[in-house]
Amino acid sequence: MKHVDEYQDPARARRLLDEIRRSTTRPWTLMEVCGGQTNSIIRHGIDQVLPEGIELLHGPGCPVCVTPLESIDRAIAIASRPEVIFCSFGDMLRVPGSERDLFGVRSRGGDVRTVYSPLDAVQVAIDNPDREVVFFAIGFETTAPANALAVHQARRLGVTNFSVLVSHVLVPPAIRAILDAPGCRVQGFLAAGHVCTVMGYAEYQVLASRYGVPIVVTGFEPVDLLDGVRRAVLQLEAGRAEVENAYPRVVAENGNQVAKELLAEVFEVCDRTWRGIGVIHASGWRLRPAFRAFDAEARFDVADITAVESPLCHSGEVLQGLITPDQCPAFGRECTPRNPLGATMVSDEGACAAYYTHRRAGAGIG
Amino acid sequence: MAEPVDPSNWSCPAPLADRALVVLGHGGGGRLTAELLEGVFLPALANPLLDQLADSTVFPVPAGGRLALSTDAFVVSPLFFPGGDIGSLAVHGTVNDLACSGAVPLHLTAAFVIEEGTPVELLARIAHSMGAAAQAAGVAIVAGDTKVVERGRGDGVYITTAGVGVVRPGADVRPERATTGDAVLLSGPIGQHGVAVMSVREGLEFGSPVVSDSAPIHALVAALFDAGIDVHTLRDPTRGGLAATLNEIAAAARVGIEVDELAVPVADAVRSACALMGLDPMQVANEGRLVAVVPGGSAEAALDALRLTPGGEQAVVIGRVVDDHHGMVVGLTLVGGTRIIDMPLGELLPRIC
Numbered sequence: 001m002k003h004v005d006e007y008q009d010p011a012r013a014r015r016l017l018d019e020i021r022r023s024t025t026r027p028w029t030l031m032e033v034c035g036g037q038t039n040s041i042i043r044h045g046i047d048q049v050l051p052e053g054i055e056l057l058h059g060p061g062c063p064v065c066v067t068p069l070e071s072i073d074r075a076i077a078i079a080s081r082p083e084v085i086f087c088s089f090g091d092m093l094r095v096p097g098s099e100r101d102l103f104g105v106r107s108r109g110g111d112v113r114t115v116y117s118p119l120d121a122v123q124v125a126i127d128n129p130d131r132e133v134v135f136f137a138i139g140f141e142t143t144a145p146a147n148a149l150a151v152h153q154a155r156r157l158g159v160t161n162f163s164v165l166v167s168h169v170l171v172p173p174a175i176r177a178i179l180d181a182p183g184c185r186v187q188g189f190l191a192a193g194h195v196c197t198v199m200g201y202a203e204y205q206v207l208a209s210r211y212g213v214p215i216v217v218t219g220f221e222p223v224d225l226l227d228g229v230r231r232a233v234l235q236l237e238a239g240r241a242e243v244e245n246a247y248p249r250v251v252a253e254n255g256n257q258v259a260k261e262l263l264a265e266v267f268e269v270c271d272r273t274w275r276g277i278g279v280i281h282a283s284g285w286r287l288r289p290a291f292r293a294f295d296a297e298a299r300f301d302v303a304d305i306t307a308v309e310s311p312l313c314h315s316g317e318v319l320q321g322l323i324t325p326d327q328c329p330a331f332g333r334e335c336t337p338r339n340p341l342g343a344t345m346v347s348d349e350g351a352c353a354a355y356y357t358h359r360r361a362g363a364g365i366g
Numbered sequence: 367m368a369e370p371v372d373p374s375n376w377s378c379p380a381p382l383a384d385r386a387l388v389v390l391g392h393g394g395g396g397r398l399t400a401e402l403l404e405g406v407f408l409p410a411l412a413n414p415l416l417d418q419l420a421d422s423t424v425f426p427v428p429a430g431g432r433l434a435l436s437t438d439a440f441v442v443s444p445l446f447f448p449g450g451d452i453g454s455l456a457v458h459g460t461v462n463d464l465a466c467s468g469a470v471p472l473h474l475t476a477a478f479v480i481e482e483g484t485p486v487e488l489l490a491r492i493a494h495s496m497g498a499a500a501q502a503a504g505v506a507i508v509a510g511d512t513k514v515v516e517r518g519r520g521d522g523v524y525i526t527t528a529g530v531g532v533v534r535p536g537a538d539v540r541p542e543r544a545t546t547g548d549a550v551l552l553s554g555p556i557g558q559h560g561v562a563v564m565s566v567r568e569g570l571e572f573g574s575p576v577v578s579d580s581a582p583i584h585a586l587v588a589a590l591f592d593a594g595i596d597v598h599t600l601r602d603p604t605r606g607g608l609a610a611t612l613n614e615i616a617a618a619a620r621v622g623i624e625v626d627e628l629a630v631p632v633a634d635a636v637r638s639a640c641a642l643m644g645l646d647p648m649q650v651a652n653e654g655r656l657v658a659v660v661p662g663g664s665a666e667a668a669l670d671a672l673r674l675t676p677g678g679e680q681a682v683v684i685g686r687v688v689d690d691h692h693g694m695v696v697g698l699t700l701v702g703g704t705r706i707i708d709m710p711l712g713e714l715l716p717r718i719c
Binding site for chain 1: 570637
């Protein structure tokens with residue numbers, strides 16, 4: 001399979017590992033930003049084969065995990081209305097709200113549907129003119145262009161029974177928040193390749209030079225991740241703090257210009273609450289006034305819904321790399337993928353779920 | 367006392383030939399039901415035992431032997447998918463469950479719950495597919511039932527099959543027999559059925575179409591016994607995929623199972639589809655694969671036997687039973703790391719990005 005086989009090649013992986021081992025003279029702490037990277041690292045046991053001193057912290061880049069509880073509760077309130085067809089990506093359905101999840105809404109008769117693209121939800125709206133169709137527009141810069149396109153298309157086609165519940169988040173402000181946090185141990189970042197496919201990596205130059213951290217744009221296959229680690233370690237060992245692109249087969253410096261223009265037309269930057277972390281200034285997107293007619297929050301009057309997190313859940317510290325999932329007292333006890341307290345235990349990309357699934361105590365590994 | 371009268375029989379007096387769609391009366395037990403049987407099911411499934419058309423079917427069994435009995439309900443949507451349909455699936459599923467007890471499948475029964483409004487022509491295609499699948503698997507469908515539910519109360523057709531088979535003399539095939547030192551064999555590439563169904567259901571296309579692996583595996587099982595292998599455990603990794611099957615074996619036998627992930631065959635199209643949807647091929651359903659646990663010393667002979675049997679050409683040894691991490695399945699990854707291969711939770715959730 002082209003573009004996958006060569007990046008899952010055990011021989012290439014071994015060569016990169018050898019070079020990392022040869023180059024490492026002291027301990028370094030890196031953070032992979034994206035949940036997809038976390039999953040791949042744990043899935044392939046990459047952290048187990050790195051030299052002793054290289055520690056990988058798992059960043060806040062799982063879109064499911066950081067979507068705030070109140071957004072889930074708002075989604076559940078909207079999805080419970082009889083006139084609504086609520087469309088969502090599959091892995092949002094099991095994220096616990098304050099009382100239930102979207103699966104729970106479905107089992108109580110709500111019309112909750114999984115779609116693979118927000119454009120499918122626009123089609124559902126066209127096919128069901130007497131129903132209100134709402135799409136749960138969450139995620140990072142990666143998913144935002146398709147969501148912007150859906151809103152754009154709904155306006156162009158005059159689809160008035162379509163709206164989006166927006167809870168978009170942005171990576172660079174989160175990296176800055178992590179670096180500003182007291183006790184931050186991160187010395188280098190593996191930036192999320194797919195986010196950079198859209199946005200490019202010019203924004204990271206400022207972060208790298210101001211905070212003195214290497215930032216390596218990294219892919220998701222084992223060879224990609226090992227190459228990202230290798231480049232970050234080489235920079236740290238040489239005392240450099242630069243932005244490097246280790247994922248050039250899909251990432252260009254300026255990203256995807258068409259997508260960026262569309263995003264700028266549809267969305268504007270706003271403050272955003274991150275689940276488990278709190279409000280981060282200028283870290284999200286909301287619809288611009290010209291597109292407010294498509295804002296489900298206003299249409300269904302759910303903006304007042306607020307929520308309180310479980311006190312047992314330490315996902316905020318996990319998302320900031322302050323603790324590893326298995327250091328949370330509730331990990332594997334009160335909190336399991338079957339009964340998740342926080343969203344990091346739900347999605348495959350959540351660090352807690354990845355640890356639980358691939359590396360529980362008793363397996364004699366990890 | 368007179369039989370209770372079913373008014374639906376009054377409203378549907380026309381012969382089947384005039385009806386393109388199933389009506390409630392087809393489930394009423396009256397003339398319409400008889401027409402559905404005679405027009406659709408009996409021609410497709412005919413055999414001397416079924417033709418008894420009695421309240422139950424009577425057949426001889428070997429004296430002193432052991433019987434295996436299994437039942438399975440099929441609710442697949444869509445009813446037709448690349449490489450199969452609900453009819454052939456309903457035969458293969460039960461034949462394979464019997465085979466995995468070390469039994470030679472003998473007879474099946476089939477019960478149909480049909481949604482009002484289902485095209486009769488579609489039922490006929492399903493029935494013919496069942497008949498063909500049964501013939502290919504060397505079994506007969508010897509008893510059956512049909513019911514019709516109101517429109518909107520079903521999903522076209524649900525089929526439940528049950529099957530009886532004769533266990534080979536001396537065979538002792540159970541998950542609990544998996545023992546340290548045993549080899550774990552897999553008969554072919556995984557994930558094809560699940561991806562084939564999902565691709566149709568979700569309207570996704572992946573370069574080359576993925577075709578379901580739905581097939582009977584009793585011949586593969588027979589090949590192992592004919593080769594004189596002391597087969598410890600057999601499973602067909604259906605829902606939950608290879609991951610669920612291996613976990614069930616590890617839990618039942620209180621052993622650990624170690625899997626060389628690079629050895630597990632996955633077709634390119636399945637791999638890319640799973641990558642796109644964020645699924646682990648190990649958790650995706652199969653309907654024509656066999657997992658066999660045999661003594662380590664018999665692994666080569668078992669592999670040869672499988673590879674010489676149609677459907678087993680791509681058989682491989684994927685791992686071993688170990689006296690470690692009891693109840694768990696651990697994968698050796700391509701970078702030389704390890705991971706738990708967990709029991710899937712339930713519904714597979716496609717990932718968002």
